[in-house]
Amino acid sequence: MREMPNRNRNRREEKVNHILQASLKVLATKGYENATIADISNAAHVSRGILHYYFTDKEDLVSKALAKSSSSLIQSSLVGIKGNSAEEVVDEILNRYLVNLQQHPEFYAFLFEMWCASRRSKKIKSELEGCIEKVVISIEKLLENIGNNSSMLMSSHDESKEIAKAFLALSDGIAFHLLINHSENLKNKKFWLLIKNMMLAVLKRR
Numbered sequence: 001m002r003e004m005p006n007r008n009r010n011r012r013e014e015k016v017n018h019i020l021q022a023s024l025k026v027l028a029t030k031g032y033e034n035a036t037i038a039d040i041s042n043a044a045h046v047s048r049g050i051l052h053y054y055f056t057d058k059e060d061l062v063s064k065a066l067a068k069s070s071s072s073l074i075q076s077s078l079v080g081i082k083g084n085s086a087e088e089v090v091d092e093i094l095n096r097y098l099v100n101l102q103q104h105p106e107f108y109a110f111l112f113e114m115w116c117a118s119r120r121s122k123k124i125k126s127e128l129e130g131c132i133e134k135v136v137i138s139i140e141k142l143l144e145n146i147g148n149n150s151s152m153l154m155s156s157h158d159e160s161k162e163i164a165k166a167f168l169a170l171s172d173g174i175a176f177h178l179l180i181n182h183s184e185n186l187k188n189k190k191f192w193l194l195i196k197n198m199m200l201a202v203l204k205r206r
Contacts, residue, residue, distance in 0.1 A: 016054055019044045020065040027062060028109035032117040037061075063127040066114050069107055070131035074138045076100060081142060086203045089146050090196050097171060101178065101186060108175040132168070139164035143203075163202055170195070 022044035026035050037058055041048045055061040077096050083089035101108070118125035140161050174195070178186070185191075 015046070015050075016064075017068065019046060019051065019054065019061075020068045023061055023065045024069055024110045025106050027065070027113055028106040032062060032113050059121055059123050062114065062117065063123055065110075066124070066127050066131055069110065070134065073100065073104075073107060074135060078138050078142050081146070083146060086200055090199045090203070093199075094192060094196060098186060098192075101175065105179075108172075109179055111172070112176060112179065135168055136161065136164045139167055166202070167199065170198075 019040070023035075023040045026039050026043045030039060035058075037048055037051055040058075040061065041051050044051075051061065055064065077093075077100060081089060081092050081096070083092060114124060114128055118128045140163075143160050143163060
């Protein structure tokens with residue numbers, strides 16, 4: 001008897017996650033203003049009634065899509081990173097970032113679309129601010145944890161937080177540049193070596 005509620009809960013979560021993923025792709029392609037509930041329901045292969053059952057409106061739907069996608073990005077980008085030196089840590093961070101850029105380009109288009117929408121929606125703005133703070137905290141914890149066992153030097157909690165903000169700004173800026181310049185070569189070794197050296201210069205300064 002106990003298995004049925006869990007099974008139903010899992011099915012609900014799967015359906016909601018499927019809808020959120022479909023909405024992300026639609027919004028990345030069409031934009032927040034142009035995307036409709038009908039577009040999202042068609043992409044998710046569910047009825048509009050199902051969308052309204054799970055979500056209050058489009059604003060609620062995209063806010064939850066933002067929260068879900070940001071959490072997934074944190075998992076794929078930062079969780080489990082290890083290294084005995086600043087060089088090893090930066091290499092792994094950049095390798096994962098490259099994989100995300102190649103495999104999930106729609107996320108970054110969606111993210112910048114959410115930034116535009118946040119200027120007109122208090123709910124989306126609040127969700128975006130919360131997501132940014134979660135990413136900053138995750139980067140900050142990563143730097144502090146690894147810094148205790150490597151050549152990275154963090155003189156204070158406030159300093160590691162500012163470095164985390166700077167790294168997030170750098171990654172978002174690169175993604176934005178690549179969205180505009182579609183022909184930009186992600187395998188440009190000179191470019192990524194420069195990025196690596198910039199990060200190392202911050203982490204290893206004395």
